[in-house]
Structure formats: C-alpha cells, structure tokens
Amino acid sequence: MLNKLIEIVLEAGKLFEEGFNAVKEVHHKGTVDLVTQFDVAVENLLKERIADALPAFTIIGEESSDEHQRADRAIYIDPIDGTTNFIHKIPLCAISIGVWEDGVPVAGIVYNPVLNELFSAGRGEGAFCNGKKIVVSETADLQQSLLATGFPYTKVEMGRDFRWVLETMENLLPHTQDIRRLGAASIDLSYVANGIFDGFYECNLKPWDVAAGILLVEEAGGKVSNHRGEPYRLGDPVIVATNGRNHEALVEKLADYEEA
Template identity: 60%
Template sequence: MPRYDQLKAIAQEAGSLFLKGYHAPKEVRYKSDIDLVTQYDVAVEELLKARLAEAFPDHTLVGEESSATITYPEKAIYIDPIDGTTNFVHGIPFCAISIGIWEDQQPVAGCVYNPVLEELFYAEKGKGATLNGEPIRVDAEADSLPRALIATGFPYTKIEQGGDYEWVLRTMRSMLPFTRDIRRLGSAALDLCYTAKGTFAGFYEINLKPWDVAAGILIVLEAGGAVSREDGEPYTLERRIIVATNGKIHDALVAKLGEAPAT
C-alpha cells in the first residue's frame, strides 16, 4: 500500500516555488477574459507531477494546467498547483496547492497547502484531518443557518451572464438574509479546509472542477463534516454543484439551495 502521507512532503517542496512566485513579478496569461494563469502555475504543476509520478506510479495524474480533458481514472491524483490564482496574482494570501488521491471513485488522501500562511491541511481515509499536524473538527456550535458563517465562490462563467450567473444571484437572495453572513475567499480548496477546521459552518459553489475539490472533500469528511450535491444526494466529481457543511446545518443549507434551483 502506498504511503499517502508523502503528499505532505511533496506539497511542501512545491510550496517553496509557490512562495517564491507569490512574492515575485509574474507573467500573466489568460485562459479567458478573467481566468488567469502564471508561469508559476505551470512550474509548480510540473514539479508536483514529477514527484507524484515517482511516489505513486500506479496512479494517473490529472492536473489543471496540463490535462487537455478531465478524466476520472480508477486510481487518480487530482492536482491544482495554485488554487486561487487571481489571489496569487494580486497578493491576496488565500491561495494553495491542492492534491487529492481518489481510488474507485472515492477519496483516500488529500493535502491542501497554503505556503503564504503556512497552513498545511491533510487527511487520510479513516484517520482524521489535521492542520499542521494537529487534529481539526468542524464547527460544533452552528446548529442553524442564522448561526452559520457560509462560504461560496463565483464561477468564471459569470462573464457570460447565463445560467450559472443567475444561479449565484438567486442563491444569494435566498441565502444571505437567513445566515450569519457569507464570505467569498477565492479558493474552493481553502473554503473546504476552513469548513473542516470550523471557520465556516458550510460552503457551496457551482461549476468547480475535480482538482478544486478532490482534496478538500476528504478533509471535510474526516473532520466530521458532510458533503453532498445540491439536492442532498452523494457528491461525485462529475457534479456541477458541491455543498459541504459541519453536518448540523446540511439539510437546512440544501433546502435553501433548493429554493433557487440550478437551470
């Protein structure tokens, strides 16, 4: 059986390059009008793939910057070299390396590392979740939406002002008056991890990719939380909408999202 905890050392090695790039001038290219990529996204992913291929030769590597299509292999490692590239470019410290290992369509290990804030989140199936080696748990106090601080994100497809954009506006109208408040940090991987450590009581977002959530899902689950689709059914990486909570508000959050269904 592979030693999944190698993920931590691999992420930390790549984190040195990540941190160098965070403080350095950047060459910015555009995947779309607002979807940015820098030379460090590419360089960090290349380093991660080289190390992960050595450590996990039986797994298929699926990286944001190097995979032409999204695939769901039986043994997969989903890599986001810089989740939160817009934050990375603008000097906002909510950005991270995300590495999630899935086998037979289930998460088995995940690591999310923010070198800027020195936060290393890790989980292995059945072994709990940690932040910098210390156990973390979801928010035990928030048992209703008015007591819950919720995180969300805005999809790049918002520029089209189509269905995703309208769904974001509908859910804000449905959710905002009934929660403690809503935050948008700009990194889904960290939103999930902050849900796992109890900063947020819940998180939801539309139109994410597998590398955005593959690690964070397990970290939430191993911290005692719940993850599902927007209708409460089990989440799979092919789904467009994810909901993650402390468990106590899960049904209520799903119900609120149901008042603003996706089209």
C-alpha cells in the same frame, strides 16, 4: 502515501512562495481565468515527484489535463488554487492534491505556504492542520452559520451559473450570519473542516478544485453533497459542504440549478 505526498507538497511550496513574491507573467485562459508561469512550474514539479513516488496513479492536473479525464486511481492536482489571489498578493491561495481510488477520496492535502497552513487527511485517519487534529463546527442553526461561496468564471457569460449565483444569494443571505468569498475553493473546504466556516457551496467547480477538500471535510466530521442533498460525485454542477448539522437547511435554500 500521505506522508510522502506531504514531503512533495512542502518542496513545491518553496517554489509557490517564491512566485507569490515575484513579478509574474500573467496569461488568460479565458476572459477572467488567469494563469502564471508559476502555476505551470509548480504543477510540473508536483507531477514529476508524484509520478516517481506513486507510478500506479494517473495524475490529472489543472494546467495539463482534460477536466473530463477519469481514472480508477487518480491524483488531482491544482498547483495554485486561487491564482487571482496569488497574482494580487492576497495570501489566500494553495496547492491542492486529492488522491481518489474507485471513485472515493483516500488522501487529501491543501497547503498554503504563504500562511503556513497545511491541511491533510487520510481516509479513516481524521483531518489535521499542521499536524493537529481538526473537527467541524457545532453550529446547527443556519441563521447563525457563517458560510463561504465562490463565483464561477462563467459569470461573464451571464447565463445559468450567473443566474443561479444571484438567486441563491437572494434566497440564502438573509437567513445566515453572513457569507464570505475568499477566492479559493480548497481553502473554503479546509476552513469548513477546521470549524472556521459552518458551510460552503459553489457551482461549476472542477475536480482538482475539490478533490482534496472533500476528504478533509468528511474526515473532520462534516458532510458533502450536491445541491439535491445526494452524495457528491466529481463533476456534479454544485457542491455543498457543511458541519452536517445545518446541511439540510442550507440545501433547502439553494436555487434549483437545472432551472436557473
């Protein structure tokens, strides 16, 4: 399964890279949530190829599916994670494909054609970048940890998500080495798996944002939970992914989402 999906993703990557360098038609799904013709074209190509290769799975794509759709055997597709970066020609954007069965991730691929980084994982088989095995970092001290985060589109409403982001940043920033914001959750998770980041947290992500990256982190030896330290389930309001050594310390500094 994984090798076939990699073959499909590499094909879609050619269209992705063409779009990265092209003039784009930009449309608004929300106030600051953007989509281009290449998001749709890449997703359509992926859905067509994957449906032929794995007909027993339900394909759930960002540009064509209900975010609350669920299936026992599902493939979650984000054709261009980091669309804003893609539009502005910032080379931090990726195709993300996560395969889940009975609520458990079994295969994941995150591919950035621009930087030629292909992350892949199969359950029980380890995590890889361009075919080379990767592992999480060994940093145990939160103060020495380089973290990644993101800001949800709902920030424009200045409601609970906005307050949670600000309160968490205030609680956390003085107690870390620093915090980065790359603009693509799938890449953030891949970089945790690859030992570049020591941890990652964000609120209000969709299943296709994290479905692949979760397995990458776990197969690289890391840990993924919600903001209470419980096992993460697709749809939880907050995701926390770390090398496992600094996980509890990071969770303790997060604001209470329910009361934000």
